[in-house]
Amino acid sequence: MSKSSTILQVHDICRYFDEKEVIHNVSFQVEEGDIFGFLGPNGAGKTTIIRMILGLIKSDSGTIKINNYDIKSQFLNAINKVGAVVETPTFHENLSGYQNLLLIKNLHPELPKSRIDEVLEIVGLTSRAKDKVHKYSLGMKQRLGLARALINYPKIVFLDEPTNGIDPQGVVQLRELIVQLAIEEKITFFITSHILHEIEQICNKVAVIKGGHLVAHGYVKDLLSKEVETVDIVTEYKKDALKLMKPLDFIEDMVEIETGVRVSLKTGHSGELNKLLNNHLQVDYLIPVHQSLENVFFELTGGGKNE
């Protein structure tokens, strides 16, 4: 086995449904300890890719390795160190948190019973372990789901929309827990979420899928420090501003907004633009728009539309 710290390697995978190619030559990798965000508009192909990674369906070409094991030819080894929490984890509501975990532990006779206490402690549910699950808040159920996913010492945990329906305090707790587990236990997280702000706060890397293609992959900080900046020009004279800016080669994109015009321009040209606009028409303000993952996502995916 190679000494590489790559925990998940997706290489050149394709998938057809009814002779139509829906996943096109997608490659990316996730390193140990990463908190990896997996993003894309509805129908982009995220679920299909995750299902291929977890061995639930097969890719038509390409390879997927988890922990250096091939998901097709070495399935049991590959899946052995994988944990997953689906959107809303389900439990036996009339059993306690502890009893629910005991059922899972019993599927792994090699694990000591004390592992249940450990995972309850990790997710902060020790004091509520004896309560029946129907008394738990959604945030607590999500944490119990994480405890269940952790029981077999996974190296990588897949979380699908982990904060769906959780109150803000629960979201903060879960986020802190994920970061703590990534740092202290070197657990890798693979997270899908529609809340880009959340992904930006928690993930160090992301992959963005659109129309079955990988359109971006890398460190969040690199995606954010792009060569393009966005500025809102606040003016009553929108049409004149658009006309004036149209021939400028440092302008990447312009769109009318309620207060004026939003412009994407090559970084470093906003002073020049300001001067030019003020020489020709009345501009109230130029407001820099904070570059967020959300802006980058919309730039990459065309405002959330898939094609």
Ligand SMILES: Nc1ncnc2c1ncn2[C@@H]1O[C@H](COP(=O)(O)OP(=O)(O)OP(=O)(O)O)[C@@H](O)[C@H]1O
């Ligand atoms: N079993 C299937 N048979 C035929 N087409 C499918 C099947 N599963 C997925 N598709 C198609 O593959 C494409 C990708 O779908 P997928 O569910 O992977 O997208 P997604 O990014 O997970 O979307 P969402 O965020 O809405 O869950 C879509 O065009 C979908 O219609």
